[in-house]
Amino acid sequence: MKPNNVILQTVTQVAVFIIFTFSIYLFMNGHHNPGGGFIGGLSTAAAIVLLYLSFGIEKVRENIRIDYKKLAAVGVFIAVGTGLAGVIFGQPFLTQIFGHVQLPIFGDTELASALVFDTGVALAVIGTAVNIILSICEDR
């Protein structure tokens, strides 16, 4: 007997898009408002877990071809590389810099190097959280 999942899958197709958008919003406004890299990564991991819940593990693995162990390693590498970038210019470790850049569409935008560090933190959190849940649900 095949189970009937049509309502859950139809709701998931809409809800995952909204959760991804909300996680990007939480990730981008962590400088002046509540949010940041950690909670943005956890929201993205929650959206991926919702996909695994409704579509099963095989179909998502065919469509999202990401090795989560390598993703966590790349996140830690980006964070450490952001810290080492200050050492090259003679500053202490993990020195951050910010400046105003003229972007083509957005105009005068303040960019900080803490955004790259937060990207590394978010990738490490996504990789570890999804990897823990996938390791639990595979019984070997």
Add this chain to the structure above:
Amino acid sequence: MIFQTILLIALGILMLSILANMYRVVKGPSGADRVQALDSIGINMIASIAAYSVLFHTHAFFDLILLIGILSFIGTIAFARFIERGVVIERKR
């Protein structure tokens, strides 16, 4: 002054609602009653956070409202799949 009093009365009523849901969590006959009561507790927490935000004149908790909604939705779906099928994430069709 009268507005703050009305907000405090609303918070007291929400607290009583959470207590009534806790009675259903403790003394539910089946598992589905407990899961629905926990989902209702999450919704009452959302309403309480909104009333607190109006009371403290801040907008720092608005992200928390949406986040509790998302987490309550995912948790309820996971519990429902566990009750119905015994397996939360399917390995193979």
